[in-house]
Amino acid sequence: MSDKPSPGRKAIDAPGLPKPGFAPKFSSPGILAGGWLFCSGTMPTDFESPVDSVGFTDPEALYRPASYDNARLRQQSHATLQRLAKIFEAAGANIKTDPIRIEQFFRSDHPTQQDFDTTRDTWAKGISISPYLETRNEYIDEARPPSVGFGVTDLPIPGVDLQVDLIGSPGVKKERFEVPGGVASPLAGYAPAIRFGDWVKLAGEVPTDWQGDWMSExxxxxxxxxxxxxxxxxxxxxxxxxxxxxxxxxxxxxxIAEVAGSSIERCVNATVYIGHPADFSSMDAVWKKWFPKNPPARTVIPYSGLGGKGWRFEVTMDLLTNDSNLEPVTIKTDKAPTPFGHEPQAVKVGNFLFFSTLRAVNSQGVLSTSTPPGFERYVDQGAAQMRAILAQIEAISAAAGTSLANLCRLKVFMDGWNMLAPAAQELAHAFPIDPPAVSMHRVNGSPMIAPGCHILGDAISYVP
Structure with a gap:
C-alpha cells in the first residue's frame, strides 16, 4: 500500500463524469503533477449501458466494426472527447489548446494471433479512422499534439470502438514543427513534433513514405x-x-528532432510498438547503435496493431531541447530486476520519472510469479503480476527520491481480459488515496515477450 502522494501531485475529478460504481476505484480521471495533466484511458460509456450517446437499438450494431458505420464512430468520438474536455476543464486546462500527447486505440478485427505467427503482419486492416480524425479536429486546435494510433481486436467494454489517452499541460505555449525536407509527411493532421519549455515531443513515426506500392505497377x-x-x-x-x-x-x-531544436541523443523516454516478439532482438540491436550510452527509458509493447500494411515498428519519443538545463539521471537499483534489452530501469528528468518496460520477470527474463507445474490454479496471475510490477515501481521510485504514491500514469497492456479485474483490485489496494490515471488495453497476441508473462506496464511518476 502506498503512502500519501506529495502535495505537488493532485488527483483531478470532473462533475458529472461517469464512473464504474460496480468496480473498485483503481484509477483517477486525471492526475496533475509537474505542470502536466495525465488523463486515464477514456471511452464513450456511461458505465450503465455498454455504449452511450450513440443511439443504436440494434444489438448487433454493437459488434459491427466501426468502419461499416462512420456515424457510429463519429458519435463515439464525440462522447469520448467530451469526457476528456471535462477532465481538462476541471484541471484548469483547455482541450483545444493544451494537449501535448494523444494516443488512440481503435477496435479492429486484425491483426490476430494467426496474422502475427504466420506472416508477422501487424496491419489493423479493415477500418477507417477518418470520422474520428474529423471529430478530433473539432475539439483540438491546429497545433495538435503528437499522436500514435493502435489497432486492437477489442476494448475493455464490448461494443466500444475507441479509447483515447491524453496528456496535457494547462496554459502551455507550444510550437508545432513539420517534417523537414526529404522526410515524408504523415496524413492524419497531427504535429510530427511540438516544442514547449524544456521539452520536445515526437509523434509515432513509422517506416513508410506514405505511399508504398499504392498505384504502382x-x-x-x-x-x-x-x-x-x-x-x-x-x-x-x-x-x-x-x-x-x-x-x-x-x-x-x-x-524531425533537429528541426524542433533537439537531437535524438536528447531522448529521455520512448514507447516502442512491435509486432511479433521475435522482432525484438533485431529492434534492440539497432537501438543499441543509436543509443550506445545512457539509453532513454523505453517501453516495448508487442503484438501491436499498426496503421499500414507491412509496418513492424513504431516509436514515440520525449526529448529535451538542446538548450534545456535539465539533466537526465539514469536510475538503477538492485531491488528491482535488470531490464531485458538495452534500456535502463528508469530515467529521472526534472519532476518526472520515466520507467522502462515493467513486467513480472526477474533479471534473467524468467517469470517471477510462476508456480511448480500442476499448481497454476493456486495463483491468480493477474493479481500476482500486477503486485510484482507495483513492487518494481516502488523500488525504482525510492531509488529516484520519490514514492509509489506519486505514480501519475500507468498504462497496462495484457494478453487477456481475465487479467483486468484482478489487476484492478491490486491497484485499488495499493492506492487507497488518489490512484494514478490508468489505461487498460489488451494486445492482439500472447505471450508478452517472456513466457508466462500476461501483463506489461508503462509508467510515469512525479518526483517532488
Whole structure:
C-alpha cells in the first residue's frame, strides 16, 4: 500500500463524469503533477449501458466494426472527447489548446494471433479512422499534439470502438514543427513534433513514405505500405527487414528532432510498438547503435496493431531541447530486476520519472510469479503480476527520491481480459488515496515477450 502522494501531485475529478460504481476505484480521471495533466484511458460509456450517446437499438450494431458505420464512430468520438474536455476543464486546462500527447486505440478485427505467427503482419486492416480524425479536429486546435494510433481486436467494454489517452499541460505555449525536407509527411493532421519549455515531443513515426506500392505497377515482393528502402531482396539470403525498418524510422525521428531544436541523443523516454516478439532482438540491436550510452527509458509493447500494411515498428519519443538545463539521471537499483534489452530501469528528468518496460520477470527474463507445474490454479496471475510490477515501481521510485504514491500514469497492456479485474483490485489496494490515471488495453497476441508473462506496464511518476 502506498503512502500519501506529495502535495505537488493532485488527483483531478470532473462533475458529472461517469464512473464504474460496480468496480473498485483503481484509477483517477486525471492526475496533475509537474505542470502536466495525465488523463486515464477514456471511452464513450456511461458505465450503465455498454455504449452511450450513440443511439443504436440494434444489438448487433454493437459488434459491427466501426468502419461499416462512420456515424457510429463519429458519435463515439464525440462522447469520448467530451469526457476528456471535462477532465481538462476541471484541471484548469483547455482541450483545444493544451494537449501535448494523444494516443488512440481503435477496435479492429486484425491483426490476430494467426496474422502475427504466420506472416508477422501487424496491419489493423479493415477500418477507417477518418470520422474520428474529423471529430478530433473539432475539439483540438491546429497545433495538435503528437499522436500514435493502435489497432486492437477489442476494448475493455464490448461494443466500444475507441479509447483515447491524453496528456496535457494547462496554459502551455507550444510550437508545432513539420517534417523537414526529404522526410515524408504523415496524413492524419497531427504535429510530427511540438516544442514547449524544456521539452520536445515526437509523434509515432513509422517506416513508410506514405505511399508504398499504392498505384504502382512495380512491387518489391508482397505489396505493402513500407518505404522501399526498408525492403531487402526477397530472392537472396541477405538482409533484415525489421532492422531496416527500425533504422529508417530512427533516421526520420532524428531529422524531425533537429528541426524542433533537439537531437535524438536528447531522448529521455520512448514507447516502442512491435509486432511479433521475435522482432525484438533485431529492434534492440539497432537501438543499441543509436543509443550506445545512457539509453532513454523505453517501453516495448508487442503484438501491436499498426496503421499500414507491412509496418513492424513504431516509436514515440520525449526529448529535451538542446538548450534545456535539465539533466537526465539514469536510475538503477538492485531491488528491482535488470531490464531485458538495452534500456535502463528508469530515467529521472526534472519532476518526472520515466520507467522502462515493467513486467513480472526477474533479471534473467524468467517469470517471477510462476508456480511448480500442476499448481497454476493456486495463483491468480493477474493479481500476482500486477503486485510484482507495483513492487518494481516502488523500488525504482525510492531509488529516484520519490514514492509509489506519486505514480501519475500507468498504462497496462495484457494478453487477456481475465487479467483486468484482478489487476484492478491490486491497484485499488495499493492506492487507497488518489490512484494514478490508468489505461487498460489488451494486445492482439500472447505471450508478452517472456513466457508466462500476461501483463506489461508503462509508467510515469512525479518526483517532488
Amino acid at each position: 512495380k512491387h518489391m515482393g508482397e505489396p505493402r505500405a513500407t518505404d522501399p528502402r526498408t525492403r531487402p531482396n526477397e530472392y537472396l539470403w541477405y538482409g533484415d527487414e525489421m532492422a531496416e525498418q527500425v533504422n529508417l524510422t530512427l533516421e526520420k525521428q532524428a531529422a
